[in-house]
Amino acid sequence: xxLENKNIDGEGINASQKKETALANLKYLIVGIFFGIVxxxxxxxxxFRIQEMFxxxxxxxxxxxxxxxxxxxxxxxLIKKFNIKTLDGExxxxxxxxxxxxxxxxxxxxxxxxxxxxxxPGPLFAQIGTGATVIVVTLVSxxxxxxxxxxxxxxxxx
Amino acid sequence: xxxxxxxxxxxxxxVAGPLIGLTVPILLIIGNxxxxxxxxxxxxxxxxxxxxxxxxxxxWKKESxxxxxxxxxxxxxxxxxxxxxxxxxxxxxxxxxxxxATYGITDHSxxxxxxxxxxxxxxxxxxxxxxVVGGFLVGFGTRYAGGCTSGHAIMxxxxxxxxxxxxxxxxxxxxxxxxxxxxxYILSL
Numbered sequence: 001x002x003l004e005n006k007n008i009d010g011e012g013i014n015a016s017q018k019k020e021t022a023l024a025n026l027k028y029l030i031v032g033i034f035f036g037i038v039x040x041x042x043x044x045x046x047x048f049r050i051q052e053m054f055x056x057x058x059x060x061x062x063x064x065x066x067x068x069x070x071x072x073x074x075x076x077x078l079i080k081k082f083n084i085k086t087l088d089g090e091x092x093x094x095x096x097x098x099x100x101x102x103x104x105x106x107x108x109x110x111x112x113x114x115x116x117x118x119x120x121p122g123p124l125f126a127q128i129g130t131g132a133t134v135i136v137v138t139l140v141s142x143x144x145x146x147x148x149x150x151x152x153x154x155x156x157x158x
Numbered sequence: 159x160x161x162x163x164x165x166x167x168x169x170x171x172x173v174a175g176p177l178i179g180l181t182v183p184i185l186l187i188i189g190n191x192x193x194x195x196x197x198x199x200x201x202x203x204x205x206x207x208x209x210x211x212x213x214x215x216x217x218w219k220k221e222s223x224x225x226x227x228x229x230x231x232x233x234x235x236x237x238x239x240x241x242x243x244x245x246x247x248x249x250x251x252x253x254x255x256x257x258x259a260t261y262g263i264t265d266h267s268x269x270x271x272x273x274x275x276x277x278x279x280x281x282x283x284x285x286x287x288x289x290v291v292g293g294f295l296v297g298f299g300t301r302y303a304g305g306c307t308s309g310h311a312i313m314x315x316x317x318x319x320x321x322x323x324x325x326x327x328x329x330x331x332x333x334x335x336x337x338x339x340x341x342x343y344i345l346s347l
Contacts, residue, residue, distance in 0.1 A: 025222060025223050031230060032227040032230015032231045032234060035178070035231055036231035037234040040234070047270055053333075055251075055338070065311060067176050068179035069315045070176075071178075072179040086186070087189075088189075096319060100304075109298060113292050116292035116344070120196075120307040127270050129233060137293065139293065143202050144294060146300070147207060148298060150200070150213035
């Protein structure tokens with residue numbers, strides 16, 4: 001059993017041990033809807049915007065990611081400093097990221113895919129929602145990529 | 159201008175960026191969840207085709223919030239495109255427009271260029287590489303890296319995790335190499 005199996009994102013040691021009910025999961029659906037709307041309205045899911053970013057022809061994507069990190073960073077530091085709890089009163093736990101070479105090799109490979117498709121995993125779902133049905137094929141291929149990684153991960157350098 | 163008209167305009171980076179950043183504390187506070195989207199692909203593998211691979215043998219149902227989240231992103235895309243869409247053509251950088259025209263990409267009407275990503279183009283070599291190979295690299299690369307733009311670049315950097323900085327730098331290097339050095343050849347196919 002690999003270490004990573006116990007290290008699934010969002011699955012901290014004290015983080016929400018209880019299984020969420022379908023009703024409780026609806027709140028994530030709602031946050032997702034809000035998020036999907038932002039994705040489309042800010043044109044983050046646009047293939048053209050991603051090309052502009054990698055061709056240094058527009059500041060837009062740098063502005064979006066920069067602001068998102070700044071707000072996220074301030075929020076996380078405030079949560080830690082004031083020991084803010086979840087709505088259910090749990091202590092907020094964030095799993096630390098441990099370094100392995102996968103972040104380099106995998107990161108480069110994802111960067112290739114990002115520039116080709118103009119999409120990270122989140123935008124794929126939003127693009128399909130906007131009616132670009134062929135992106136279902138991209139999504140299935142991304143799922144296949146994840147599956148092949150799982151199949152051969154022990155043979156890859158980490 | 160009415161509020162709806164303002165919403166229908168493309169949102170500037172200084173509005174969209176902070177809204178995306180707010181997803182981090184919202185998910186933490188409503189359910190102790192760390193923002194990350196590529197994990198959903200792993201959960202789909204675990205749910206549908208675990209094939210006795212140890213990497214996919216875990217209780218994916220406990221992580222199902224992530225699947226609800228991406229389903230929401232899908233609906234959000236639908237809502238934005240059908241009820242909040244910008245009536246004007248999408249503006250793109252003139253340098254990019256000129257460059258793309260040399261590859262026959264002249265239609266900028268959609269967020270996803272129909273001349274590259276369509277069911278017809280799937281049967282061409284260029285379309286196959288863009289749609290199928292590109293998607294595979296996204297899924298394989300993000301899992302190998304242990305996260306994507308959301309999990310590493312936003313959540314990881316927000317939590318001051320240096321491995322996430324390494325990953326983010328590599329995402330960008332990979333993107334630059336592809337967009338500047340390799341993609342021109344693919345687009346010429």
